[in-house]
Amino acid sequence: MSVEIISFEPKYAPAFKALNIAWLEKYFYVESHDADLLENCEQTIVNKGGFIFFAKYQDNIVGCFSFIKVDEKIYELGKMAVDPKYQGLKIGQALMNHAVAFARTNNWNKILLYSNTKLENAIYIYTKYGFQEIDLESDTPYERSNIKMELLIN
Template identity: 25%
Template sequence: MDESQIQQVRSFNRAVTQRIGVLSDDYLSRGRPLGESRLLFEIGRSGADLRDLRARLSLDSGYLSRMLRSLEAQGLVGSQRAAEDGRVRRAVLTRKGLREFDALDRHSQDFATSLLASLGATQRERMIAAMAEVERLMRASAVIIEPADPASADARACFEAYFRELEERFETGFDPARTVSADPEELVPPAGLFLLAQLDGRAVGCGALKVKGRGLGEIKRMWVAPDARGLGIAQRLLDALEKHAVRMGLDTLQLDTNRALKEAHALYTRNGYREIPRYNDNPYADHWFEKRGLKRGVESD
């Protein structure tokens, strides 16, 4: 890692935390620190389940409980059992909490306005563009890609969303029973591997390997949730699958894809996959690809 890049990140963090008032216990002049104010925003007018708050804010249970107790002591927050599941606790704003939410919202709006007002028109455009880019890249850096159980609830949710999208995009629709198999038992070592991409505790993508023979594997179930596209997740999934393939003794990967999936076609082409003749009887495939020499590629990284 480039040391100058690391130092720039640290400098950026210091500048931002100072400018937006994170170091104060009086965030937005409302008499409480940023953490509690942010928690009020996240609970919002509709309330929020505690488990969702933990995942959304990346908080451990103890710290979240302490902040909630503080807000409860201030008369801003109450808790109740979720209507659909009595085992789940839900945080809700009291009437006083709703008034405080509105006040925080006004103060936050005023602060954002003041931040932009001191800049010229060109500088404002540059700042907004830079903020949007940083936000996107920060989201991308929060994505975690790890091996997972292909029979898990998260995996099943990804498969179902993937199949629904193929049904919508393919000219002839899509029936998973008619395509080449990639069943859970085929996607666990040594037969294969399944990777899950998660963002803020939510599954947002997946990819799998299926071992076909000595040194040969096949890529299956590559999918990224529409609202997580543009974060480079598909590229990271492909890179990770190739590295795992080498560890599993594979040196060649194959795959097939439909002509409607132009993004997939572009992804594989720019990563060195070349089009080859048909190698299976998948009725939904229009293109077949192959990449050889994976071991050489990984060793040169």
Template identity: 35%
Template sequence: MNNQTTAAADIDIIDYAPQYQPDFRRLNEEWITRYFELEPADHITLGDPQTHILDPGGFILLARAQGSIVGTGALLYNPDGNWKLAKMAVTDQMQGRGIGYTLCKAILDRARTMGVKRVELVSNRTLLPALHVYGKLGFREIPLGTVMYKRGDIKMAVDL
């Protein structure tokens, strides 16, 4: 893959299938362990996305460049009735090319077609590129409340 010329225009957004579970895990473990540490909830979700994301009604999208999976993101349905953007990741060497924005926009577009009215996310204030993408897509900070991850220190939401 020629990383110098691959841009968001060269990316295919595809639906998750079980054969992509190792990519889903790899991409998320890559970014989490670079900045933070894997937590018990990460191991649960990354180890069994079928049970914890897909079965409750959510979905996972993947970004593919020249046959390689280079990004991922998910929309989860929480028992509290809220939809949550989660597990957003773009591999290090492909960051800065608009892939995260393209992936996140595709997730929000799919959520709209499902009738989802609001999407929330939890992130960390040190992840400035991610927060910039979320802001461009209309997410605004809301009160943090109780969060599942130690690394979560900002909560955002967008009304669709």
């Protein structure tokens, strides 16, 4: 299997939105913060110092994730999704490998993420990559979040 991780281009914005909406509607619902980020991801993520990456497999965009800038060397890992038709091919792990390597290359201090403990496979992968649970603030950006994790880079 050959998965290529590619950087954001405006032509991929509809795939970013579609992958995330499908994932959100499967497990939760699209919250207003999600809609804000997905409706115009170039403006709300990339133009604010963040990054979006895609997994390309057999000429199809099959997965994605974003880094939302929190601080100069702190980013939130979010909007990670893999097309259900391609799950089980370790695409999520390829995305995570790229995410951690990108953070290290850029000398970030840490990566944060918000999740939900009902997503057992996701929590397992995050833990496998060294993320540790930290205190969840009371005003989280997502209503569905019941766990916050961080990965210290440097």
